[in-house]
Amino acid sequence: MVIRNTMKTPNLGKKVRVGDLLVSEGLVTQNQIEAALSNQDKRKKKRIGNLLIEKGLITEDQLLLALSAKFQMRLVDLKDITPSQTALNALSSDLVGQLKVIPLEADGKHIVVATSDPTDHTIADTLQFNTNCNIELVSATSNQISAAIEKYYSHAEDSMDLLIDGMVEDEIEVEEEVDDSSIKETDSQVIKFVNGILLDAYHKGASDIHLEPKSGKGPIRVRYRIEGECHIEHQIPATFKRAILSRVKIMSNLDIAERRKPQSGKILLRVDKKKIEYRVEITPTVGDQEDAVLRILSSSRPLSLKEMKFSEPNLERFKNIIAKPYGMILCVGPTGSGKTTSLHSALSHINKPNRKIWTAEDPVEITQDGLRQVQVNPKIKYSFQEALRSFLRADPDVIMIGEMRDAETAKTAIEASLTGHLVFSTLHTNSAPESVVRLVEMGMNPFNFADAMLGILAQRLVRMLCNYCKKPLLADKDAHEKLVQIYGREYFVNDGLEKYSDEFYLMNRVGCPKCAQSGYRGRLALHELLDGTEAIKVAIKQNTPLERLRDIAIEDGMRTLKMDGIQKILNGLIDLDQVNKVVL
Numbered sequence: 391m392v393i394r395n396t397m398k399t400p401n402l403g404k405k406v407r408v409g410d411l412l413v414s415e416g417l418v419t420q421n422q423i424e425a426a427l428s429n430q431d432k433r434k435k436k437r438i439g440n441l442l443i444e445k446g447l448i449t450e451d452q453l454l455l456a457l458s459a460k461f462q463m464r465l466v467d468l469k470d471i472t473p474s475q476t477a478l479n480a481l482s483s484d485l486v487g488q489l490k491v492i493p494l495e496a497d498g499k500h501i502v503v504a505t506s507d508p509t510d511h512t513i514a515d516t517l518q519f520n521t522n523c524n525i526e527l528v529s530a531t532s533n534q535i536s537a538a539i540e541k542y543y544s545h546a547e548d549s550m551d552l553l554i555d556g557m558v559e560d561e562i563e564v565e566e567e568v569d570d571s572s573i574k575e576t577d578s579q580v581i582k583f584v585n586g587i588l589l590d591a592y593h594k595g596a597s598d599i600h601l602e603p604k605s606g607k608g609p610i611r612v613r614y615r616i617e618g619e620c621h622i623e624h625q626i627p628a629t630f631k632r633a634i635l636s637r638v639k640i641m642s643n644l645d646i647a648e649r650r651k652p653q654s655g656k657i658l659l660r661v662d663k664k665k666i667e668y669r670v671e672i673t674p675t676v677g678d679q680e681d682a683v684l685r686i687l688s689s690s691r692p693l694s695l696k697e698m699k700f701s702e703p704n705l706e707r708f709k710n711i712i713a714k715p716y717g718m719i720l721c722v723g724p725t726g727s728g729k730t731t732s733l734h735s736a737l738s739h740i741n742k743p744n745r746k747i748w749t750a751e752d753p754v755e756i757t758q759d760g761l762r763q764v765q766v767n768p769k770i771k772y773s774f775q776e777a778l779r780s781f782l783r784a785d786p787d788v789i790m791i792g793e794m795r796d797a798e799t800a801k802t803a804i805e806a807s808l809t810g811h812l813v814f815s816t817l818h819t820n821s822a823p824e825s826v827v828r829l830v831e832m833g834m835n836p837f838n839f840a841d842a843m844l845g846i847l848a849q850r851l852v853r854m855l856c857n858y859c860k861k862p863l864l865a866d867k868d869a870h871e872k873l874v875q876i877y878g879r880e881y882f883v884n885d886g887l888e889k890y891s892d893e894f895y896l897m898n899r900v901g902c903p904k905c906a907q908s909g910y911r912g913r914l915a916l917h918e919l920l921d922g923t924e925a926i927k928v929a930i931k932q933n934t935p936l937e938r939l940r941d942i943a944i945e946d947g948m949r950t951l952k953m954d955g956i957q958k959i960l961n962g963l964i965d966l967d968q969v970n971k972v973v974l
C-alpha cells in the first residue's frame with residue numbers, strides 16, 4: 391500500500407488555536423472552552439484538546455479529524471497498515487518512544503510517520519534532524535500509536551526470554567563442581583545467546599553489560615547499566631558459564647586458555663548498517679571464575695541543542711558563546727556527566743562546510759558528517775597533545791580536544807584559542823568557577839586564560855521523571871520553602887519562580903511498566919554556564935578566590951547546578967532526590 395502523498399504539506403501559520411478550530415467546527419461552544427480552561431489545574435498545563443477529551447465533550451477521533459483537516463494531514467487507521475521493515479529500522483525505539491510516533495514507510499530519503507499530535511511541529515524537526523530524511527507526518531489516534539510501538543518495538547525482550555528458556559541443560563547432572571565440559575563455546579545456542587545479549591543490551595540503551603558468574607552451581611547474573619544504574623536482566627544456568635565466557639573471548643580475539651590474568655579486547659558488530667563496538671574487559675574473580683564487562687560504544691548521532699534541555703536563558707547564552715569565531719569553550723564535570731554529548735551538540739550547531747573542524751577523542755562515540763574525527767591511541771603514544779599539534783598544522787578553524795589531561799595540552803589549547811581558533815575541550819572539575827581555579831593551579835597564565843575563555847559549562851546527568859506515569863501532587867509550604875532555600879531566596883524571587891500558594895503542585899514519581907516501576911525514564915543534564923564576561927575576565931586576571939568568583943558569575947547570569955535543578959523540578963521534569971544525588 392502506498393501511503394505517501396506527493397502533495398507537499400502547505401506551510402500553515404504555526405499558531406493554530408485549537409479551541410477556535412473546535413468551535414468553528416461546531417464541536418464545542420466558546421463557553422465550554424472557557425469553562426474547561428478556567429477549571430484547569432495550573433500545574434498540569436494540559437492542552438485544551440486533551441482537557442475537552444477528559445471532560446467527555448469531544449472524542450480523540452473528533453479532535454484528530456479536525457486537526458488533521460486543518461493541517462492538511464491524512465488521518466490513517468493503523469489497523470489497516472503494517473509498517474515496512476525499512477521504516478521500522480529508520481527510527482530507533484528511543485526516538486519512537488520519546489516522540490510517541492510510529493514510522494510507516496521509508497525509502498532512504500523520505501519517511502512517512504504517524505503522530506497523534508498534529509499541532510506539535512517539533513516532531514517533524516526532531517525526526518528530520520535524527521534521520522536526515524524528509525518527513526511526512528500523517529495522523530493516527532494515540533491508542534493506535536501506543537499499540538503499534540508496543541507491537542513493533544518491544545520484540546527484543548521477548549526473543550531474549552525465549553532464547554534463555556530454550557537453553558536446555560536437561561542432560562547435565564549438576565554435581566558438586568559444575569561440569570560444563572559438555573557445553574562448548576561453539577554450541578549454536580551459546581553463540582545465539584551471546585549475540586542475543588549484545589543486541590538486547592544495545593536495543594535497551596544500555597551503556598555496559600556485566601556478565602557475573604557465581605562460583606559453584608550459582609547462575610551467571612547478567613546486569614545491564616541503563617541510564618547510569620545497573621539492573622539484573624537475565625540469569626543463565628551455571629552450566630553455560632565457561633562456554634559463554636569463552637565465546638566472548640573468541641569474539642574479542644582474546645586468549646581463551648588464559649584464565650588467571652585480566653585481558654582487554656573489542657567486538658565489532660554491524661547491525662542494520664550501524665556499527666556497534668563493544669570494549670571488552672575480562673577480569674578473573676574468586677572461585678576460579680572470570681567476569682566480563684562490555685562497554686557499548688555505538689556510533690550515535692549528536693543531539694541538537696534543543697534536545698539538550700537547556701533552560702531558555704542558558705540556551706540563548708550558550709548559542710551566543712559558541713557563535714564566537716575564536717576562543718576557548720570548556721565543558722566540565724565528572725566521568726559520565728555527558729560532557730562529550732554536549733560538545734558534539736555544540737559542534738553540530740556550528741558544523742558548516744565553510745569551517746574545518748578537527749576533533750581528537752578517546753573513544754569516538756558520536757560521529758558527525760563534516761567533522762574530521764581522530765581516535766587518540768595512548769598505546770602508540772598518539773596522545774591528545776600529539777593530535778592537537780598535528781591539527782594546528784592542518785589548517786583548522788575549530789578544534790575539539792576530548793580532554794585536557796595535562797598542563798602541556800591545556801597550554802597548547804589556550805594558545806591555539808588565542809591565535810584565531812575556536813577550541814572546545816573538557817576538564818574533570820566539579821563546577822564552572824572551580825575550573826578557572828584549577829587551570830591556574832595547573833600553571834596556566836591567568837591573563838592568557840582570561841583572554842581566551844568564552845564560557846565554561848558544568849553539568850551533571852540526572853534521571854527524568856517517567857512521562858508515562860509521573861503525577862502532580864499538592865505540595866505543602868515546607869516543600870516549597872526547601873526549594874527556595876536551596877535556590878537562594880533573593881534569586882528565587884528575582885528569577886520570578888513560582889510563589890507558594892495553596893495550589894502549589896510538584897511532579898512525583900510513580901512507576902509503571904514503561905519505566906520498570908522505577909518512576910524514572912530517560913536522562914537530562916543540569917547545567918551551570920559561566921560566561922566569559924568582562925567582570926569574570928577581570929576577576930580571573932586578579933586571581934580572585936573561588937567563592938567570590940562564583941558570586942560574580944551569578945550576578946552576571948550564571949545559575950548553579952543546584953539552581954538549574956530547582957528550575958527543572960518546578961518545570962516538572964525531575965524530582966529533588968535526583969538533584970540531591972548529583973550536587974551537594
Ligand SMILES: [Zn+2]
Pocket residue numbers: 856857858859860900901902903904905906907909910911
Ligand atoms: Zn513510568
